[in-house]
Amino acid sequence: MPFLDISSVSKSYGTQGVLENINLSIEEGEFVVFVGPSGCGKSTLLRMISGLETISSGTIAIEGKVVNDIEPAARGTAMVFQSYALYPHMTIFGNVSFGLRMARNTKEFIASKVAQVAGILQLNKLLERRPGQLSGGQKQRVAIGRAIVREPRVFLFDEPLSNLDAELRVQMRAELMDLHRRLGTTMIYVTHDQVEAMTLADKMVVMSGGRVQQAGPPLTLYDDPDNRFVAGFVGSPKMNFLPVKTVEPASGGVQLSGIAGNGTAFLPLEAPGLIGPIEIGLRPEHIRILPASGSEAGLFLEGRVTLIEELGSESFVHLDLDDGTRMTVRAGRDADLSAPTLRLAIDLSHALLFGIDGDRIRSQSGPRA
């Protein structure tokens, strides 16, 4: 039985549905990240787990016990808010100890608990200050301390780092990973930053339009997405999508034609009944820039360079193909990018196919299309 089980959960405000039939199981100690575009329902789902939001239908169970009707504080969850939500009129000690004081613990117990947490988060010197006298990163640590001190079964984070500047965000991210390793507690983390999601997650849950699009280890989602949304959302820069006009069965595979204009290619894919139009998904690193002259076998495309992003070790080249399709290609330091148009070679062994409904078309014989 999973540690935290979300089963057929839906949520609607009046007639407006926000979450639809969410099924998700989370193991003890896992670091789970909910990621998705703004308004897709991540916060709502998190708040339903915490108990701050009611569940319209379905059940949420923690350690086998359905918690739908259990008070937030009794669920053993603790939450860190994007706004930190520290109590401005209390000292840091008062903030961290608030939950313990509400539970009527003894003074000695509270003091030792707070001291322990302050040690973990390096808050010792700040305990007598008030939230107004702290920096953003320090406030964030206090908010985490307030969650840790209650020794919850599940930590919930709602975009905790989005108010921090880029450098601090990277540092806090590392601290969070370290914290997770030390405490070993289940953590659920909401973000709409997919880089944050990739780096933190044991299990990444991509959401969109009130549904879970796919859940799994970040690299699985990167390499083997279930649909076009996940493929496009995970990875930066984004995956390229090439339109394909027709698909015809051929011996041992399918023949594609009308790829981004008039490209043709043979795919050794066991997919009887597959008909076009479809889309080919290709990561920027699976496209090669060819020297201006020379001929090789395979699928070639030609594109006009619109932008080159130099990142030092590598660069990303943005191109427009003849039919208007936009492409992003990764190039190494040694690539010659001086020409206004570039010839691209496409490695179809990494190509993913998507139907026009956005679903992934998988090979029926092998694991990869």
Next chain:
Amino acid sequence: MTVVTTRPTIWTVLKWALAILIALIALFPIWWMVNVVFSMPGEPVSLNPRLWPTSLSAGIEKIRVIFTETEYLRAYGISLIYAVLTIAGVLTFGSLAAFEFSLFDFPGRRILFGIILLSLMVPTAVTIIPTYLLTSQLGWLNTMHGLVVPGLASAFGLFMLVQFMRAVPKDMIEAARLDGASHFQIYWHIALPLCRNAMVTLAILTFMQTWGNYMWPLIVSSKPQLYTVGQVVGLFNSPLSHQTVDMVMTANLLAAIPPLLFFLIFQRKIVEGVAMSGTKG
């Protein structure tokens, strides 16, 4: 901070002149009162106005006489109890109701709040007779609770506190809920401290209002034992009073002192409170 000094323009001079003029007009009656009180009995007061008091001891003697030989001291006590009980009630009921109205949703919330706001617009003169009848039917005439209870729920106070509590972030309330605070504990430990300034302001305004309230005490208590300062001063002022002008002035001055003191002590809080209403807790 750098201090930038600029030469005063004609406008600043005019503004200041006007402000000083208004202040003088407002202060003069009080100063005149002091003048009359602290002078020998029988010294002419109205014609040829004197601008300075002449005798400290004579004034102190008048105050002593008022406190020891009239009902004044008891009235002071009654007024004080009346004000303190009213303040306690207004703050308690106002903050409890404001907590619910501003931070939680419940059926009928908007309508109820609308009705309360509407009651702000009804003049006291309209409600005072029904209130009197109700109080009298309860048998509360000539009692302290008859005096206090009708003033306990203040629509204005509720409105003001709601404005303040609306500014308390929802996240903070939810954080407290997750921390295991009960509904009342959230009110007590989070909402109340966060609108402390508003509470102080409301307390001061309520004090001023109750202390200066003349009509209701007059109506509800006919027995001299329950007279408030306002009523006693009214007696001094009445045409049949056998008090001399300077004694009447002394009574007036003594009545004016508590609100003045209150205001001077809490002036900064009042300004802060009014300025901050609705922006932050």
